[in-house]
Amino acid sequence: xxxxxxxxxxxxxxxxxxxxxxxxxxxxxxxxxxxxxxxxxxxxxxxxxxxxxxxxxxxxxxxxxxxxxxxxxxxxxxxxxxxxxxxxxxxxxxxxxxxxxxxxxxxxxxxxxxxxxxxxxxxxxxxxxxxxxxxxxxxxxxxxxxxxxxxxxxxxxxxxxxxxxxxxxxxxxxxxxxxxxxxxxxxxxxxxxxxxxxxxxxxxxxxxxxxxxxxxxxxxxxxxxxxxxxxxxxxxxxxxxxxxxxxxxxxxxxxxxxxxxxxxxxxxxxxxxxxxxxxxxxxxxxxxxxxxxxxxxxxxxxxxxxxxxxxxxxxxxxxxxxxxxxxxxxxxxxxxxxxxxxxxxxxxxxxxxxxxxxxxxxxxxxxxxxxxxxxxxxxxxxxxxxxxxxxxxxxxxxxxxxxxxxxxxxxxxxxxxxxxxxxxxxxxxxxxxxxxxxxxxxxxxxxxxxxxxxxxxxxxxxxxxxxxxxxxxxxxxxxxxxxxxxxxxxxxxx
Amino acid sequence: xxxxxxxxxxxxxxxxxxxxxxxxxxxxxxxxxxxxxxxxxxxxxxxxxxxxxxxxxxxxxxxxxxxxxxxxxxxxxxxxxxxxxxxxxxxxxxxxxxxxxxxxxxxxxxxxxxxxxxxxxxxxxxxxxxxxxxxxxxxxxxxxxxxxxxxxxxxxxxxxxxxxxxxxxxxxxxxxxxxxxxxxxxxxxxxxxxxxxxxxxxxxxxxxxxxxxxxxxxxxxxxxxxxxxxxxxxxxxxxxxxxxxxxxxxxxxxxxxxxxxxxxxxxxxxxxxxxxxxxxxxxxxxxxxxxxxxxxxxxxxxxxxxxxxx
Numbered sequence: 001x002x003x004x005x006x007x008x009x010x011x012x013x014x015x016x017x018x019x020x021x022x023x024x025x026x027x028x029x030x031x032x033x034x035x036x037x038x039x040x041x042x043x044x045x046x047x048x049x050x051x052x053x054x055x056x057x058x059x060x061x062x063x064x065x066x067x068x069x070x071x072x073x074x075x076x077x078x079x080x081x082x083x084x085x086x087x088x089x090x091x092x093x094x095x096x097x098x099x100x101x102x103x104x105x106x107x108x109x110x111x112x113x114x115x116x117x118x119x120x121x122x123x124x125x126x127x128x129x130x131x132x133x134x135x136x137x138x139x140x141x142x143x144x145x146x147x148x149x150x151x152x153x154x155x156x157x158x159x160x161x162x163x164x165x166x167x168x169x170x171x172x173x174x175x176x177x178x179x180x181x182x183x184x185x186x187x188x189x190x191x192x193x194x195x196x197x198x199x200x201x202x203x204x205x206x207x208x209x210x211x212x213x214x215x216x217x218x219x220x221x222x223x224x225x226x227x228x229x230x231x232x233x234x235x236x237x238x239x240x241x242x243x244x245x246x247x248x249x250x251x252x253x254x255x256x257x258x259x260x261x262x263x264x265x266x267x268x269x270x271x272x273x274x275x276x277x278x279x280x281x282x283x284x285x286x287x288x289x290x291x292x293x294x295x296x297x298x299x300x301x302x303x304x305x306x307x308x309x310x311x312x313x314x315x316x317x318x319x320x321x322x323x324x325x326x327x328x329x330x331x332x333x334x335x336x337x338x339x340x341x342x343x344x345x346x347x348x349x350x351x352x353x354x355x356x357x358x359x360x361x362x363x364x365x366x367x368x369x370x371x372x373x374x375x376x377x378x379x380x381x382x383x384x385x386x387x388x389x390x391x392x393x394x395x396x397x398x399x400x401x402x403x404x405x406x407x408x409x410x411x412x413x414x415x416x417x418x419x420x421x422x423x424x425x426x427x428x429x430x431x432x433x434x435x436x437x438x439x440x441x442x443x444x445x446x447x448x449x450x451x452x453x454x455x456x457x458x459x460x461x462x463x464x465x466x467x468x469x470x471x472x473x474x475x476x477x478x479x480x481x482x483x484x485x486x487x488x489x490x491x492x493x494x
Numbered sequence: 495x496x497x498x499x500x501x502x503x504x505x506x507x508x509x510x511x512x513x514x515x516x517x518x519x520x521x522x523x524x525x526x527x528x529x530x531x532x533x534x535x536x537x538x539x540x541x542x543x544x545x546x547x548x549x550x551x552x553x554x555x556x557x558x559x560x561x562x563x564x565x566x567x568x569x570x571x572x573x574x575x576x577x578x579x580x581x582x583x584x585x586x587x588x589x590x591x592x593x594x595x596x597x598x599x600x601x602x603x604x605x606x607x608x609x610x611x612x613x614x615x616x617x618x619x620x621x622x623x624x625x626x627x628x629x630x631x632x633x634x635x636x637x638x639x640x641x642x643x644x645x646x647x648x649x650x651x652x653x654x655x656x657x658x659x660x661x662x663x664x665x666x667x668x669x670x671x672x673x674x675x676x677x678x679x680x681x682x683x684x685x686x687x688x689x690x691x692x693x694x695x696x697x698x699x700x701x702x703x704x705x706x707x708x709x710x711x712x713x714x715x716x717x718x719x720x721x722x723x724x725x726x727x728x729x730x731x732x733x734x735x736x737x738x739x740x741x742x743x744x745x746x747x748x749x750x751x752x753x754x755x756x757x758x759x760x761x762x763x764x765x766x767x768x769x770x771x772x773x774x775x776x777x778x779x780x781x782x783x784x785x786x787x788x789x790x791x792x793x794x795x796x797x798x799x800x801x802x803x804x
Binding site for chain 2: 133134135136137142143157241243244245246247248250251252255315317318320321325474475476477478479
C-alpha cells in the first residue's frame with residue numbers, strides 16, 4: 001500500500017516518507033480503509049509555507065494495532081474539497097476543526113459550525129412549533145465545573161435535541177506546545193487527566209529524541225495511569241450517585257476517592273500526580289515501604305467501593321434512574337466514532353491499552369473488561385465499576401513486579417531533557433486515559449524543532465455522543481447523562 | 495385565661511423555632527447516614543439570621559410581583575397556621591370549615607411563588623413552576639378527600655376532628671388514622687420538596703423543582719421563602735401529630751415534640767436511603783397519596799354507615 005505509510009504507537013517515522021496524494025485520491029483511500037473497520041485518530045493541517053497547507057490523516061487499525069498515515073497538499077487558491085462526512089460520519093468533527101484552523105472548506109458538510117473559535121455568530125439549530133421551547137444553560141454553571149453552553153430544544157420535559165457550544169476554554173495549547181514544550185504544560189491541558197496527558201507527551205518526545213525508559217519507570221507510569229483511572233472513576237460514581245440524590249453513595253465514594261489521590265500525593269507530592277513524569281522516566285521512586293502502605297489502602301478502597309456499588313445496585317430507585325437513561329446504540333456509537341469508556345459501554349470493543357499492545361499487557365497478563373454494552377447510564381456506571389476492579393488487579397501486579405526491579409534508575413537525568421529531537425520526524429503516541437484514547441502527534445523540521453503538535457482528547461469525539469444520548473430523555477435526566485460521560489471542556493477546547 | 499395565653503405563647507414559639515429545628519434534624523440525620531458529623535441542628539436558624547442581614551439583589555427584568563411573593567408566602571403560611579393545632583394541641587381558631595381556608599392559604603402561597611418565579615423570565619424558573627403546579631393539582635384533591643372525610647365521620651368540622659379518630663371510632667379509627675397519617679407524610683415529602691420527589695441539596699438547575707423557582711431570590715426574601723416552606727412542612731406534620739397523639743392528654747406538647755422529631759428523622763432516613771424518582775415517574779409516586787386518600791374515604795364511608803362517628 002504505497003498510498004499509506006504504516007507505523008505503530010510510540011514509533012517515529014521520517015516526515016518525508018509520508019506519501020502525499022491528490023486530495024481526491026486521498027478521499028477515496030480514506031473511504032476504502034474506513035470501510036475496512038479503520039477509524040480516524042488524526043485529521044489535521046499544517047502550514048507548509050508559500051500559502052500551502054498540508055493535510056495529514058492518521059487512521060487506526062484497532063484490530064491489528066497498526067496506524068496508517070498519509071497526507072495531501074492544498075496549494076493556493078485551492079481551498080475546498082469534497083467532505084468525507086456524508087460517507088463516513090465520524091469525520092464530521094475533524095473536518096470542522098480543519099476548516100476552523102485552515103479555512104479549507106469541506107463541501108457538503110452537513111454541520112459546518114465553529115468548533116472552538118469564532119463562537120460569536122454561532123448559528124443554533126432552530127426548532128419551531130407551538131409547544132417547543134428552548135432551555136439555555138451555561139456557559140457558567142451552578143456547580144464547580146468548566147464553562148460550556150448547552151441549548152435544549154424541548155417539548156415539555158422531553159429533549160428533542162441538544163446543541164453543545166464549546167470554546168470558552170480555548171487557550172491555544174497546541175501553539176504553546178511549539179513555543180515551550182514541557183511536562184508542566186502537558187499535564188495542565190486537562191486537569192482530570194494529568195497523568196494520561198503527561199504520559200502521552202513524554203512518550204511522543206521520547207520517540208522523537210530516541211530515549212528508552214527503564215522498566216521500573218515504565219511500571220511506575222502504568223501504575224500512576226491506573227491510579228488516575230481508579231480515582232476519577234470512583235469520583236464519578238459518587239457524582240452519579242449525587243445527581244440522583246442518593247446521598248450515601250455520594251459520600252462513600254467521595255471519601256474513598258480521597259484515599260486514592262492521597263496515595264498519589266505520597267508517591268509524587270501532588271494529589272493528581274503533577275510533576276511525577278519527566279521525559280526519560282519519572283521524577284520519584286517508589287520504595288517498598290510506600291508500596292506496602294499503598295497496598296493496604298487500596299485493599300480498603302476496593303472493599304469499600306465493591307460494597308457501595310453492590311448496595312446501590314440492589315436499590316430499585318437507583319436502578320430505575322440508571323437503566324435506559326441516555327442510551328446510545330452500538331451502531332450509532334460506531335457511526336459517530338465514539339471512543340474510550342463511553343464506546344465500550346455502548347458495545348464497541350475499543351481500548352487502546354489492548355489494541356496497541358505494549359510489552360506489559362502480556363507480561364502482567366492483563367485482561368480486558370467484559371461488559372454487556374447496552375449504552376445507557378447503567379452500562380457506563382457498571383463499566384466504570386469493572387474498570388476500577390481491573391485497575392486494582394493491574395496495580396497489584398505492578399506492585400509485585402516493582403519489588404523485583406529495585407536497582408534500576410527511574411529516569412535518564414538532565415541529558416534526556418536536553419537531547420535534541422530527530423530531524424524531519426513524525427511521531428504518534430496514544431494513551432488510554434480513564435476517558436479514552438488521548439492522541440499526541442508531533443512533527444519536527446530539518447533542525448529538529450517542533451513545528452506541529454496535535455492533541456486529540458477523547459472528549460473531542462464524544463461530545464456529540466452526549467448530544468445524541470440525551471435525545472428523547474427527560475430534560476431533568478441530562479445532568480445524569482452528562483456525569484456518566486463526564487467529558488472534558490478544556491480537552492476539547494485546547 | 496392564663497392557660498389560653500400560655501397556649502398562644504408556646505404556639506408562637508413553635509412557629510418561630512420548630513421549622514428550623516425540623517430542617518436541622520433532617521440534615522443531621524442525613525449526615526449521620528452518610529457517616530459525617532454534620533452541622534449543628536441549629537444551622538438552618540443561623541442561615542436564616544445570616545440571610546436576613548444580607549442585601550437584596552433584584553433582577554432588572556422583574557416587577558413588583560417578584561418582591562411581593564416572599565411576603566405573601568410568609569403571611570400565607572402564618573394565616574394557615576391559625577387553623578392548625580400546633581404544640582399546644584388546639585388551634586388558635588377552631589373555625590368550622592377552616593380546612594378550606596387552610597388549603598387555599600397554602601394554594602395562595604403556591605400561586606404567588608409560581609408567578610414570582612415566572613416573573614423573572616428565566617426558562618429554568620418557568621420549567622420549575624410548571625413542574626410544581628403539576629404536582630399540586632394532584633396533591634390538593636387528595637388532601638381534601640382525606641381531611642373532609644375524617645371531618646364528616648367525626649362530625650366536627652375543624653382540625654380538632656383529627657384527634658377524635660382513634661378514640662371515638664375504635665379499631666376502625668386506628669385503621670383510618672394509619673392511612674391518613676401515611677398519606678399526610680407523603681404530602682410532607684411532596685410539599686416540602688424532599689427526596690424522592692425533589693432534591694433540596696442539588697445544584698443542578700435542570701433537575702430542580704422548588705429550588706429553581708427561588709434561584710433569583712436573595713437576602714431576606716430568600717430567608718422568608720425558606721422559612722415559609724419549612725413552616726409548611728411543620729403544619730402538615732402537626733396534622734399527623736394531631737392524628738397520632740391521644741386526645742386530651744396533658745402531655746400533648748411533649749408528645750408533639752417527639753412526633754415532630756421522629757417525622758424529621760424519618761424524612762432524613764428516606765432521603766439517605768433512596769434515589770430521587772425520575773421526573774416522568776413522580777406522578778406515580780404522588781398518586782400513592784391519592785390512592786391512600788381513596789382508602790380513607792371508603793373507610794370513613796363504611797364507618798359512617800355503621801354509625802361509628804363521633
